[in-house]
Amino acid sequence: MMKMMMLVVLLAVCLNSALAAKLGVVQTESGLVEGESIRMSLFRTVDVFKGVPFADVPGKWEKPKPHPGWDGIMRATTYRERCLQVTLLQTKTQGSEDCLYLNIFVPQGLSLSTNLPVMIYLFGGAFLMGASDDVLADRGDVIVVTVNYRVGTLGFLSTGDDRLPGNYGLWDQHAAISWIRRNIAEFGGNPDNLTIFGQSAGAASVSFQMLSPYSRGLFRRAISQSGVALSPWALQRNPIKVTKKIARKVGCLKTDVDEMVTCLKMSDPVELTLAGKIDVLLILGKVIDGDFIPSEPSELFHNAAQFDYLAGINSMDGHFFAGVDVPSINQGAGNTTAEHVEGLLAGLTKEKGDAAIPSAFSVYSVHWGSFPPSDVVKKTVTDIETDFLFLVPTQEALQLHANYSSGARTYSYLFNMKTRIPGFPQWVEANHAEDLQYLFGKPFATPLDYAPRHRDLSQYMISYWSNFARTGDPNSGGNRVPVPWPTFTRNHRPYLVINNSISKSSVRYDLRSYYVNYWTQTYSSL
Known part of the structure; x- marks a missing residue:
């Protein structure tokens, strides 16, 4: 009986300790904030702070300004609206101009966490609806911070000169990372161990943050998932052309650029946002402004030499885009022909003229044989878009x-888990953004929607990513991983194939080097 009573007392003490591991009110540079605690398991909680401002309400096409602060305690228990953007169907807008907020997820055990590594997420075009940020924080034992920043017309419109220099969204990200560095110690984080990571447009943003001279000493590591600054869609080459197109849409029909800019600044933000929907969204991106991005991205990698870097793509990142360009690839009975492939290549290589089409076609059809099966041709279409838009720029x-690395490490991966999206042909592997559900722990958060193999994959990714954030090495940092992931060096190019059955054979070399060499050498010299 006495032993039973002692066990009960011990359990009560432990439970009380578990409940006690809570930050409560936290002092930031702008004022006091209080979040809420989410129980993850018997002795694990995550403190969540939603909608913490890192800057003031931004002026239209102005750099972010410091927040003026507040009195009393801010209850940080509600997500704030995203920055103004078009909805998925692009028929209306969502979000607000008052949007420069971030969300902080702090894992806790029996005692308050201190000196934790911090992972700062910059979202991409594939918005992570219902993200399980708390699962990544808990299972990785890292602080996760998600950042809102301006996008679309209000984030990246530019005239290519001082009138509208552009890159406001990049300045927002920079302001957020700087705020986190100054304040995260109060939340139990290590300000000298920040990792920025992102997917798609967010991954390209990570890349640009690395290349900017303003980032020196600001963070320590970076992860790009399906996008880099060298991606053909990441940089806006003719910003004034796009700006004039948007100006026409909102009725600013001025031939004088100064008058056009004045008119745009007086235009309704919602109309401006709608004017920047998908037909120009893919080219409404970052610009070489002579400031945050001082010159061609390929010439700025000396600035990135200080950061540990992990980057990769999904094996069929280009499938969605290929399905738009050549719809027959997803139609079971639809026949995709050599003419379709030539037409796709004509669109991608138009800057090089007609000579590029037969050159690229011969590279991608060399394995077809005399009578290629339709699925082989369809997969080739996806391979072309994946290589051109994602794989080759990432390898570069x-x-x-x-x-350029000065002691910092480099890691390469290929995520090729079979698609979970219903209705696609059997040959389809990992589509754009399909890696995010695993990294953010959705198979653990909603277990009935997933199988055990999906949870295996999710744990592998969380372990590799959080180890990398902790130490700069995905293999060490407290979380067990299935196989060692070797570093990518100047003359040695291994990569890890990531799926639910990672083994020694998952480490491979020279990812699609035949195609990488074609685009970077042969095609470039045409």
Whole structure:
């Protein structure tokens, strides 16, 4: 009986300790904030602070300004609206101009966490609806911070000169990272161990943050998932053309650029946002402004030499885009022909003229044989878009990082888990953004929607990513991983194939080097 009573008392003490591991009110530079505690398991909680401002309400096409602060305690228990953007169907807008907020997820055990590594997430075009940020924080034992920043017309419109220099969204990200560095110690984080990571447009943003001279000493590591600064869609090459197109849409029909800018600044933000929907969204991006991005991204990798870098793509990142360009690839009975492939290549290589089409076609059809099966041709269409838009630029960025690295490490991966999206053909692997559900722990958060193999994959990714954030090495940092992931160097190019059955054979070399060499050498010299 006495032993039973002692066990009960011990359990009560432990439970009380578990409940006691809570930050409560936290002092930031702008004022006091109080979040809420989410129980993850018997002895694990995550403190969540939603909607913490890192800057004031931004002026239209102005750099972010410091927040004026507040009196009393701010209850940080509600997500704030995203920055003004078009909805998925692009028929209306959502969000607000008052949007420069971040969310902080702090894992806690029996005692308050201190000196934790911090992972700062910059979202991409594939918005992570219902993200399980608390699962990544808990299972990785890292602080996760998600950042709102201006996008679309209000984030990146530019005239290509001082009138509208552009890159406001990048300045927002920079302001958020700077705020986190100054304040995260109060939440139990290590300000000298920040990792920025992102997917798609967010991954390209991570890349640009690394390349900017303003980032020196600001963070320590970076992860790009399906996008880099060298991606053909990441940089806006003719910003004034796009700006004039948007000006026409909102009725600013001025031939004088100064008058056009004045008119745009007086235009309704919602109309401006709608004017920047998908037909120009893919080219409404970052610009070489001579300031945050002082010159061509390929010439700025000396600035990235200080950061540990992990980057990769999904094996069929280009599938969605290929399905738009050549719809027959997803139609079971639809026949995709050599003419479709030539037409796709004509669109992608138009800057090089007609000579590029037969050159690229011969590279991608060399394995077809005389009568290629339709599925082989369909997969080739996806491979072309994946290589051109994602794989080749990422391999270039990894190589440049390794070439310039001054002691920092470089890692390459290919995520190729079979798609979970219903209705696609059997040959389809990992589509754009399908990696996010695993990294953010959705198979653990909603277990009935997933199988055990999905939870295996999710734990592998969380372990590799959080180890990397902790130490700069995905293999060490407290979380067990299935196999060692070797570094990518100047002359040695291994990559890890990531799926639910990672083994020694998952470490491979020279990812699609035949195609990388074609685009970076042969095609470039045409």
